[in-house]
Structure formats: structure tokens, C-alpha cells
Amino acid sequence: MRSDAPHPDSPHTVKFPHRSRRGVLLRLSAAQLIVVAATGLLLLAVLLYSGVTGALTLTPLWALVLAGVFIRHRGRALADWAPIAMRYTLRRFRGQLLWLSRPSTRPQREGLLHLPGTAASLRVVTAPGGYLGAIHDPHQGTLTAVVKVSSRAFALLDPTSQSGNVSGWGRTLAALARTGHIARVQVLERTVPDSGDALNRYWNEHGDAETPLAGPIYSDLLAAAGPAAAPHEAYVALALDLKAARRLINQAGGGLTGAFAVLSQLTVTFDQSARNSGLMPSGWLPATEIAAVIRTAYDPQSSAALDRWSSSGRPQADPAAAGPVVLVEKPDRIQTDSAHHATFWIENWPRIETSSGFLHQILFTTGVRRSLSLTYGPESLDAALKDVQRKKATVIADAAERARKGQVDSEEDSVEYADIKQRERQLIAGHADIALTGLLTVSADSDEQLNAACAAIETAAVAALVDLRPLTWQQAEAFTHAALPLARS
Numbered sequence: 001m002r003s004d005a006p007h008p009d010s011p012h013t014v015k016f017p018h019r020s021r022r023g024v025l026l027r028l029s030a031a032q033l034i035v036v037a038a039t040g041l042l043l044l045a046v047l048l049y050s051g052v053t054g055a056l057t058l059t060p061l062w063a064l065v066l067a068g069v070f071i072r073h074r075g076r077a078l079a080d081w082a083p084i085a086m087r088y089t090l091r092r093f094r095g096q097l098l099w100l101s102r103p104s105t106r107p108q109r110e111g112l113l114h115l116p117g118t119a120a121s122l123r124v125v126t127a128p129g130g131y132l133g134a135i136h137d138p139h140q141g142t143l144t145a146v147v148k149v150s151s152r153a154f155a156l157l158d159p160t161s162q163s164g165n166v167s168g169w170g171r172t173l174a175a176l177a178r179t180g181h182i183a184r185v186q187v188l189e190r191t192v193p194d195s196g197d198a199l200n201r202y203w204n205e206h207g208d209a210e211t212p213l214a215g216p217i218y219s220d221l222l223a224a225a226g227p228a229a230a231p232h233e234a235y236v237a238l239a240l241d242l243k244a245a246r247r248l249i250n251q252a253g254g255g256l257t258g259a260f261a262v263l264s265q266l267t268v269t270f271d272q273s274a275r276n277s278g279l280m281p282s283g284w285l286p287a288t289e290i291a292a293v294i295r296t297a298y299d300p301q302s303s304a305a306l307d308r309w310s311s312s313g314r315p316q317a318d319p320a321a322a323g324p325v326v327l328v329e330k331p332d333r334i335q336t337d338s339a340h341h342a343t344f345w346i347e348n349w350p351r352i353e354t355s356s357g358f359l360h361q362i363l364f365t366t367g368v369r370r371s372l373s374l375t376y377g378p379e380s381l382d383a384a385l386k387d388v389q390r391k392k393a394t395v396i397a398d399a400a401e402r403a404r405k406g407q408v409d410s411e412e413d414s415v416e417y418a419d420i421k422q423r424e425r426q427l428i429a430g431h432a433d434i435a436l437t438g439l440l441t442v443s444a445d446s447d448e449q450l451n452a453a454c455a456a457i458e459t460a461a462v463a464a465l466v467d468l469r470p471l472t473w474q475q476a477e478a479f480t481h482a483a484l485p486l487a488r489s
Contacts, residue, residue: 012163012356016349017419018412022394031079032069039065074469075347088331088473099327099476111136111287113294114323119480119488124287124319127260133287134263135486136256142183142239143259145267146290146485149234149279154357161278166356168277175273176238177378177432181248181262183241185378186487189234189363190371193300232363235293236274236281238266239487289314290485291322297483298324299337300369300443329476333450339369339443340450343478344457346438348467361464362440368453369443371483377435384433388424395420439482440468 023029028036039062046054068078091097099116111123113135125136125143135144154162176182209215240263242249252258271281285293292315296303306315328335333342350358363372379387395417402409427433442457444450454470461468471478481488 012159012166013353014166014350014356014358015353016351017423018351018415019348020391020416022391022398022416027398028069029077029080031083032077035065035069035079074472084473097329097476099324099329101323101325111319113291113319114321115294115480115484116323116327117476117480119484119486122486124290124322125256126287127264128257130286132260132264132267132284133290134260135290137239137486137488140183140488141242142487143242143256143263144237144239144485144487145263145284146235146237146293147267147270147284148282149236149274150282151234151278151280154278155360157278162356165278168273169279172270172273172277173376173378173434174432175269176266177434179266179269180380181241181245182266182378183239183244184237184487184489185239185376186237186485187234187374187376188237188371188483188485189232190297190483191232191369192296192303193369235285235485236270236279237485237487238263238270240266287319288316291319292317294322294484297371298327299339301338327476331473332470332475333447334475334479339445340447341441341443341475341479341483342450342454343471343475343482344440344442344468345471345478346440346466347469349436349438350465352465354465358464358466361460362457362466365456365460368456370453370457371441371443373439373441373482375437375439375481375487375489377437377489379433379435381427381433384427385424388420388427391420392417392424438466439478441479441482443483 021027024033043055043062046058050057068082071078073081101114109123111125113119113122113124115122118139121138123136124133126133132145135146136142137144151165154165157165173185176185207215209219240259242259245259245262248262249255249258252261267284274281292306295317296306296315303315306317324336326335326337333340335341359372362370395413399409399413423433440457442450442453444453458468480486
């Protein structure tokens with residue numbers, strides 16, 4: 001991403017690089033190359049055993065292969081869709097599209113979250129002393145801490161403050177990336193139904209219902225507007241790479257004890273840096289509050305009960321009850337306990353200069369419940385520079401091949417080459433290289449409401465200059481990444 005601030009009092013603008021559609025070789029993806037290679041071997045075998053006549057009899061097969069390689073659907077070749085469709089079909093054949101939480105009499109691992117799919121092994125653990133909770137992922141080798149953050153309304157800030165906050169957030173990401181111990185940083189911003197309990201609690205403590213005229217008006221307003229509210233919540237999840245930080249973990253005592261010692265140092269670094277970017281961390285979540293965030297994602301209506309049961313004013317839940325009771329997966333959506341969800345992938349970010357608050361259109365779409373997840377994946381300097389050189393060589397080779405064939409130049413390649421050179425200059429200057437993935441989950445109480453909410457979000461995305469791609473046959477896994485603060489790849 002590139003940013004420019006030509007004058008201290010001018011609005012901060014951002015511009016994202018062109019997303020390359022260049023494949024592994026000859027603009028073909030890995031799946032396309034596998035299909036082409038297998039077809040070539042099959043054609044050679046047919047020619048050796050049956051000659052040209054045998055090859056001609058298989059003309060429908062060759063046409064089908066060409067269609068799979070070159071025909072595209074929703075930005076992907078049919079060959080790229082094949083493994084996704086096969087996995088979905090296999091899971092459907094095995095009955096894995098329906099997930100039910102069943103009580104078990106067997107001994108359970110302490111802290112297990114009981115989530116469906118690939119997140120089944122995740123569990124929440126608590127640091128020695130109980131000051132911090134984290135999610136342990138034994139397969140990806142990460143320990144993830146979650147903090148709830150708040151900030152002043154970005155759209156109401158003056159241009160200088162907006163520019164300072166954007167630059168401060170960039171420095172925060174750079175500081176975390178330079179440690180070399182962070183696997184991913186996830187920012188999750190969501191809206192949840194509000195029971196009105198917090199407002200009523202505040203009114204009961206500080207208000208006076210017996211006040212003439214004002215008292216009854218406030219009471220009626222809270223009774224009517226409280227349950228209809230949809231407050232915004234923002235969380236940041238830091239995933240410690242246990243393998244990359246092995247040396248520091250061993251020095252701190254090894255195991256999860258040492259990992260928590262390293263993770264606590266990273267949380268202190270984040271707290272200090274985040275305040276310089278206008279964020280106000282409100283404390284790192286313990287295990288029960290992490291479980292409550294996950295629970296309310298699957299069952300939004302449970303937030304009212306969790307608010308009532310909580311003595312601290314912040315929702316808490318038993319980690320064993322964090323997962324859904326039921327999850328039904330369909331090709332383009334999922335249904336959980338009390339809501340229907342559809343997840344989109346942000347395929348393209350703004351490629352022209354726009355305001356740094358361009359996501360405001362999506363975040364404040366009226367009457368839509370949604371979760372926006374931005375996952376930042378730091379890359380090492382050496383790996384980033386090697387990737388730059390590989391992409392430069394590919395662009396130059398493609399241009400030389402077109403010139404040899406007498407074809408016209410591609411402006412798309414020129415723009416991509418300029419973005420690659422800009423990225424290389426930033427790496428040489430010392431900037432961190434971070435890959436950004438955006439996912440957006442829309443939630444509603446019924447299928448009809450979900451269709452209307454998705455239409456509203458897609459309209460808002462057009463105004464925000466981003467391209468949303470509805471995910472097909474990947475909804476359950478995408479929901480885990482988009483709506484839960486797990487910081488998973």
C-alpha cells in the first residue's frame with residue numbers, strides 16, 4: 001500500500017498496488033499447469049498406442065480440458081475451481097456439512113473451544129497469574145492474545161489527526177513485524193445486537209427515574225431503543241509464532257510458560273505503539289472473555305444473556321460452550337444457532353488515490369450486521385526481496401516474449417512493474433513487508449434479511465472502491481477466519 005500526504009493540512013490519501021493475476025508460468029496457475037501437463041502426457045500416450053486416429057476420437061476430451069484451463073468463472077479458471085468443488089463434494093458425501101455439538105462423557109482437554117472444521121484443536125489457555133488469556137493452535141504453532149480497542153470517530157477528526165493516526169498504525173505494524181516473532185496481526189471490527197443491559201445498568205446507577213418529565217422519557221427511550229442498538233466492537237489479535245520465537249521462549253523457561261513471557265512483552269509493545277495511532281486498548285482479554293467473543297459470533301442473540309450473567313460488565317462464557325450448537329453449511333452461506341452468515345473476500349482494494357477512511361461506507365451501512373477482518377501477515381526482508389526479483393524477472397520475460405511475437409505492449413504489465421519497483425524501493429528504505437487479507441461476513445436473522453443485507457453491503461463496497469467476491473463452497477472455513485479473533489492464516 002502506498003500513502004501520500006502532500007500537505008500537513010490536506011486529507012491523508014492511500015493507494016493500493018495492482019493485484020497481479022500472473023500465474024506460476026505463462027500466466028497459468030498451479031492447477032492449470034497440472035491439468036496441462038497431465039493432458040500432454042495423456043495425449044503422448046494416445047499418439048504412441050493409437051496414433052492420430054485415436055487422438056481425434058478423444059476430441060471432446062481435449063475440448064473439455066481446454067475449457068477447464070481457459071474458461072474463467074468469478075475470476076478463477078475452472079481448473080482452479082476443481083479442488084474446491086471436490087473438497088466440498090467429499091465433505092458433503094461424508095456428512096460434514098452439518099455440525100452438531102453433542103455432550104460427551106469422555107474426558108475433555110481443558111480449555112478446548114469445541115469449534116467446527118479445522119479449528120477443532122484450538123483451546124484457550126491462561127498465563128501464570130491469570131493476567132492474560134490466549135488461543136493455542138498446535139497445528140499452526142501459534143499463541144494468540146486478543147485485546148479490545150476503541151478510538152475516537154475517525155471521520156470526525158481533522159486531516160492532521162487522521163494523517164497522524166494512519167502513520168502511527170503503520171509504525172505499529174512495522175514495529176511488530178521487525179520483531180520476527182509475529183505470525184499474523186488481525187483487526188476485527190464488528191457490530192453485535194445490544195440487549196440494552198449496559199444502558200439500563202448505567203441509568204440505574206446514575207439516573208433518577210423519579211425526575212419529573214425527564215425520568216419517564218429516558219425510561220421509555222431505553223426500553224425502545226436499547227434492544228434495537230447495534231454497537232461497534234473492535235479487537236486486535238496478535239499471533240505469536242512459537243517456532244520463530246523458540247530461542248526466546250526457551251530462555252524464558254520453555255513451553256507455554258515461556259511463550260506467555262514472550263507474548264506479554266509483545267502486548268506491552270503493542271499497547272505503547274497503539275496509543276500513538278489513536279487507539280485505546282482496554283485490557284487483554286482473559287479466557288472467558290475470548291470465549292464470549294467467539295460465542296456471540298456464532299449466536300448473536302446470546303449477547304443479552306451473557307451481559308446479564310456477567311458481574312464485571314463485560315460478557316464472559318465458558319470456553320467449552322464457545323462453539324456453535326449447530327452449523328449448517330451451504331454453498332454460499334452458513335446457518336448457525338441464531339443467525340445466517342455470508343462471507344465475502346475483498347479481492348481488490350482501491351487502486352486510485354482515495355481517503356484513508358474509505359471503509360467508512362462499509363462499516364456504517366445502515367441496518368446491516370457484519371464483521372470485517374483485516375489480517376496482516378509480516379514477511380521477512382530476504383523473502384520479500386526474493387519475491388520482488390522473481391516478479392520483476394517474470395514481467396520482463398513476458399514483455400520480451402510479446403515483443404518477439406510482435407504483440408502490443410500491455411499497460412497492465414507496466415502498472416504492475418511500477419508497483420513492484422515501488423515495493424522494492426520501500427523495502428530498501430527499511431519498511432516492513434506485510435501481506436493484507438480482507439474478509440467480510442454479513443449476518444442476519446433469516447435468509448431473506450441476509451439477501452437484503454448482502455445487497456446493501458455490495459452497494460456500499462462500490463462506493464468504497466473495493467471489489468467484493470462472494471466465496472463459494474468455502475463459507476464455513478471463511479467464517480472462522482472472518483468473524484472470530486483467531487488470527488489464522
